[in-house]
Amino acid sequence: MAEVLVEFSDSVQSPDGKRYKARACGGEMPDGMWQGWIEFLPRDGGEPLRSARETTQPNRTDTIYWATGLTPIYLEGSLHRTLNPLVRPLAREIAPPVFDGPAANVTHVDPAADSILNPFSVYRKGERLLRRQLGALSRWHLVNIIRSHRLTDADDAALNAATPAALIDLIVDAVKAVEAGASRSL
Known part of the structure; x- marks a missing residue:
């Protein structure tokens, strides 16, 4: 009271x-x-x-x-x-937020895999030269060549698990197939 x-x-x-x-x-x-x-x-x-x-x-x-x-x-x-009391304006209705949370702090983008060599250009000089040049490269260079030239649909895990010899065969076989298709269409 x-x-x-x-x-x-x-x-x-x-x-x-x-x-x-x-x-x-x-x-x-x-x-x-x-x-x-x-x-x-x-x-x-x-x-x-x-x-x-x-x-x-x-x-x-x-x-x-x-x-x-x-x-x-x-x-x-x-x-x-x-x-002289304080006068507060009436609160207007605020629309709900568009998103349920903030944007991610970092956007993950796969770095562009630069191909250290163009297998099509080297293949035109000979398959043996292509195999020799590919044999001098590390596994990750071989995977980058495959990714850059879109030579397979295999995922990164499968490619990274493959032996360098298997990667070289994959590159050579894919280049042969593309080149054979290109020569047939001429």
């Missing part, structure tokens, strides 16, 4: 010259804490005013202590805030 904690003897004057009797009031909130506010009673009659919550305290004793420390300047400020 609300109660008057302190009634101030001096009047508080508004900017338009109206005089008010100020009273510090307090009451217990549902959570057991206490809140304090100030009531302003017009000296010449009229509608009383009350401030928004001015303090929150842990108990009645601390709320009374707050009220006894209020100065005339504080009361003038409270009256000003009461006469």
Whole structure:
């Protein structure tokens, strides 16, 4: 239940010259804490005013202590805030987010596998030369050649598990097949 904690003897004057009797009031909130506010009673009659919550305290004793420390300047400020309350615009409805989460920090893109040599160009000079040049390359170079020239649909795991000799055979056989098809269409 609300109660008057302190009634101030001096009047508080508004900017338009109206005089008010100020009273510090307090009451217990549902959570057991206490809140304090100030009531302003017009000296010449009229509608009383009350401030928004001015303090929150842990108990009645601390709320009374707050009220006894209020100065005339504080009361003038409270009256000003009461006469000129903050106005918040109505919140407009915000559409829900388009996505359920943020974008990934990193976009994974397979690096372009550069072919160290063009097997078609070398094959035109001879299969034996192609096999010799391929035999000098590491396994990952052979896989890059296969990927760059799209010589098979096999996945990377299968290619990486294959022996260099098997990769060389795959390259040579694929190049032969493409070249044979190209010569037939001429």
